[in-house]
Amino acid sequence: MTLALQTFATVKDAGAALKAAGACYLGGGTLVVRAANEGDVSISGFVRSTEPALSAVAVSDNEVRIGASVTMAAIARHPDLAPLAHAARVVGGPAIRNMATVGGNLFAPTPYGDFTVALLALDATVSTGDGELPIETFLAKRESNDAIVTAVGFTLPKEGGFRFLKVSRVKPKGVSVLSIATVLEQAPDGTVSSARVAFGCMADRPIRARAAEKALIGRKLTADGIAPALAVARDGISPPTDPIASAWYRNEVLPVHLGRLLLA
Amino acid sequence: MAKVPVQFTLNGAEKAEFIDSGTTLLHALRDKIGDTSPKGGCHQGTCGACSVIIDGELRLSCLTLAEACNGATITTTSGLSEGGVLHPLQRAFLDAFATQCGFCTPGMIMAAKVLLDHTPNPSREDVVEALSGNICRCTGYEPIIQAVLTAARSNSQNAA
Numbered sequence: 001m002t003l004a005l006q007t008f009a010t011v012k013d014a015g016a017a018l019k020a021a022g023a024c025y026l027g028g029g030t031l032v033v034r035a036a037n038e039g040d041v042s043i044s045g046f047v048r049s050t051e052p053a054l055s056a057v058a059v060s061d062n063e064v065r066i067g068a069s070v071t072m073a074a075i076a077r078h079p080d081l082a083p084l085a086h087a088a089r090v091v092g093g094p095a096i097r098n099m100a101t102v103g104g105n106l107f108a109p110t111p112y113g114d115f116t117v118a119l120l121a122l123d124a125t126v127s128t129g130d131g132e133l134p135i136e137t138f139l140a141k142r143e144s145n146d147a148i149v150t151a152v153g154f155t156l157p158k159e160g161g162f163r164f165l166k167v168s169r170v171k172p173k174g175v176s177v178l179s180i181a182t183v184l185e186q187a188p189d190g191t192v193s194s195a196r197v198a199f200g201c202m203a204d205r206p207i208r209a210r211a212a213e214k215a216l217i218g219r220k221l222t223a224d225g226i227a228p229a230l231a232v233a234r235d236g237i238s239p240p241t242d243p244i245a246s247a248w249y250r251n252e253v254l255p256v257h258l259g260r261l262l263l264a
Numbered sequence: 265m266a267k268v269p270v271q272f273t274l275n276g277a278e279k280a281e282f283i284d285s286g287t288t289l290l291h292a293l294r295d296k297i298g299d300t301s302p303k304g305g306c307h308q309g310t311c312g313a314c315s316v317i318i319d320g321e322l323r324l325s326c327l328t329l330a331e332a333c334n335g336a337t338i339t340t341t342s343g344l345s346e347g348g349v350l351h352p353l354q355r356a357f358l359d360a361f362a363t364q365c366g367f368c369t370p371g372m373i374m375a376a377k378v379l380l381d382h383t384p385n386p387s388r389e390d391v392v393e394a395l396s397g398n399i400c401r402c403t404g405y406e407p408i409i410q411a412v413l414t415a416a417r418s419n420s421q422n423a424a
């Protein structure tokens with residue numbers, strides 16, 4: 001089956017075309033063209049925009065704005081985005097990374113969405129034609145989103161402040177058992193003064209680990225210091241069972257991997 | 265369904281076709297243009313058999329819409345040999361017994377070519393990483409890795 005593609009020079013015109021029933025925005029196509037190839041009849045046509053701003057990366061004074069069409073490969077090689085290179089490089093294999101966009105990753109269902117886990121820990125904002133939203137709010141209601149995402153924005157964390165871990169069985173490229181991103185600030189004596197922790201594959205989409213974040217405040221990154229955070233790491237999670245791992249396994253190994261990342 | 269024109273450069277030759285809107289590049293190459301070197305293994309982005317090089321980057325033709333390639337420069341494995349002489353990668357794959365059923369081979373060679381274009385002297389890890397999106401069910405991968413390393417060595421010897 002083939003599906004018509006409509007290409008627009010502006011996001012505005014593409015946004016208008018996207019309102020038609022069955023129209024689906026086309027990013028890199030790694031999820032939607034795959035769905036169409038599998039016979040997903042809910043898609044009746046593709047819409048995309050080639051507006052240059054969608055493919056732009058801007059970094060000034062540590063404020064980052066990444067256009068929605070920027071690919072994982074482009075992020076991985078961008079000199080100003082070096083702290084995020086690892087999180088982009090773990091998405092799929094080389095060909096997938098040349099195609100997979102930031103915008104599409106925001107919609108990727110578990111066990112995908114690894115880069116979004118990083119964006120969630122960075123407390124990014126998501127810009128759409130309808131305005132800006134905190135990423136957590138955006139993710140919570142992404143199914144009802146019918147606007148084109150134009151960019152994500154965030155503040156680059158201080159050097160060493162961002163950590164990311166993806167666990168997969170197949171090396172070097174494999175789908176996530178889980179992924180974890182943290183953005184931590186520490187006082188001069190090493191105690192944690194602010195913490196954001198995000199998990200992938202612990203629900204149907206990336207989630208924040210509020211209880212673990214709270215338990216890290218005022219603690220040092222030592223085995224004893226992080227023990228309370230590990231004890232509550234599973235609060236609020238509902239990991240899936242899929243061909244990669246069972247819910248039981250994901251639940252068991254989450255504190256182990258969180259501990260390794262925090263002590264790294 | 266309305267036909268739409270597509271035009272791109274394929275292995276150095278200008279190609280223009282009318283296709284159904286929404287046709288994948290894999291389908292357009294194989295069934296319209298007649299280049300059957302990219303293979304349709306999974307149509308899901310998982311196997312890499314359909315890999316082609318678009319404007320210097322490795323892409324999966326099964327997940328790429330042909331219309332999105334208007335004006336692009338596309339390389340497939342069928343464009344690698346020159347005047348009946350195999351490309352060093354093709355030669356190395358044959359010599360190293362890196363091709364058995366052959367279904368994965370064109371995709372592997374595309375992935376390897378992009379690697380060697382950017383990294384002429386790759387490490388073993390570089391090769392494994394570059395081929396990580398391509399599945400082979402026959403060889404066990406080791407002969408393929410060796411073939412890519414051999415091709416890299418023969419390229420650098422020729423360049424010296």
Ligand SMILES: Cc1cc2nc3c(=O)[nH]c(=O)nc-3n(C[C@H](O)[C@H](O)[C@H](O)COP(=O)(O)OP(=O)(O)OC[C@H]3O[C@@H](n4cnc5c(N)ncnc54)[C@H](O)[C@@H]3O)c2cc1C
Binds near residue numbers: 027100174
């Ligand atoms: C073999 C394979 C391996 C993969 N491995 C990984 C992995 O390791 N980690 C991972 O995170 N993901 C992985 N993925 C999933 C996918 O490639 C990525 O999540 C990718 O970032 C999706 O982006 P895309 O541009 O291809 O999305 P598309 O397929 O183009 O779109 C996905 C969804 O997002 C919507 N969308 C896209 N862009 C916008 C926008 N700007 N505005 C509004 N809506 C938009 C589309 O309408 C669609 O609903 C893999 C996929 C495959 C096929």
Ligand code: FES
Binds near residue numbers: 304306327
């Ligand atoms: S046919 Fe394209 S990746 Fe398998």
Ligand code: FES
Binds near residue numbers: 362363399400401
């Ligand atoms: S040679 Fe048969 S799949 Fe690789």
